[in-house]
Amino acid sequence: MSIELSWLSKDENAPFPDVRLALREPDGLLAAGGDLSEARLLNAYRSGIFPWFSEGQPILWWSPDPRMVFKTDAIHLSQKFRRQLKKSSWQIRVDTAFRQVIQYCAVVPREGQRGTWIHPEMIEAYCHLHQQGHAHSIEVFSGEKLIGGIYGVAIGRMFFGESMFSLESGASKVALAALGKILLAWGWPLLDAQVENPHLQFMGAEFMERREFIPEVARLSDMAEVPGLWSGRIAPFAAIECLA
DSSP: OOOEEEEOSOTSOOOOOOOOGSTTTTTEEEEEEEOOHHHHHHHHHTTTTTEEETTOOOOEEESSSSEEEEEETOOOOHHHHHHHHTTTTOOESSSSSHHHHHHHHHHHHTOOOOOOOOOOOHHHHHHHHHHHTTEEEEEEEEEEHHHHHHHEEEEEEEEEEEEESSSSTTTTHHHHHHHHHHHHTTTOOOEEESOOOHHHHTTTTTTHHHHHHEEEEEEESSOOOOOOOOOGTTOEEEGGGGGG
């Protein structure tokens, strides 16, 4: 059976199709084409849509139902890992190594996560978003060595997680917990995790139906927050502070 998708126009400001038109199989596939310009990407995230495609494919746009999300006050670290972290000298930094984080996410295997879709076109698009103050990285350092991190897009008071990596066991968990701690302190209640992932569910991620997710994204994205690098807002801090 053939699948007919909406193809986006060349106008980067053109609206996306209604997310209710997204396919059930594959879940959430909504549209194809367009580009990865700043305007189109920000419009996509505000609409509850994200790009995911392999190198050489047309750009594919998705809005799965249900959506996997974290409540920022409900990110869970196991007791065993918490005991290990208490002995750690790891440090959290923010927006000091964005390109390194996304490049590691592209090549480091991660439990239950995709990897091959972060190709050069995506890397350059998100590095541009970072330079414009819309995309951010939470980084875990052991001394001066980057050992883990997570990156994503922030609009208003909504954070859209994209990917994370670990070079040492548990470093991505710490990055995620640190992100949740930061967002919770700022009054940002929700962190988008996109699609079902058992590893993230173990850490507290839950499902939200698209009919609930989309208006919540619209509400939070409209809240006043000035784009810009977070390195000026968040000083480096010890990873064990994520346990507080």
